[in-house]
Amino acid sequence: MPKLKTRKAAAKRFKATGTGxxxxxxxxxxxxxxxxxxxxxxxxxxxxxxDRTDEERVTLMMPYA
Known part of the structure; x- marks a missing residue:
């Protein structure tokens, strides 16, 4: 399976915490x-x-965060 690309716009706007x-x-x-x-x-x-309702969308945009 190919590597997933990170959405750079999302990477600039969101930071992952230690708890995910x-x-x-x-x-x-x-x-x-x-x-x-x-x-x-x-x-x-x-x-x-x-918000937890948006968490899944952000996770999909940033698969390696």
Missing amino acids: KFMRRRAFHNHLLDHKTPKQKRHLKTKAVV
Whole structure:
């Protein structure tokens, strides 16, 4: 069976944890930040775990992660 290719777009967006879950960036922290509170911006900086409903899709895109 041939080797599976990793989707490079997914590899740049997700990181696998030691337990096999995937971490992702949060949305809304790119621009238009003037009206957002410091607390909101600080929270948006942190990473989030990919939801279990999307985990299978991410796993298929990154077979060796």
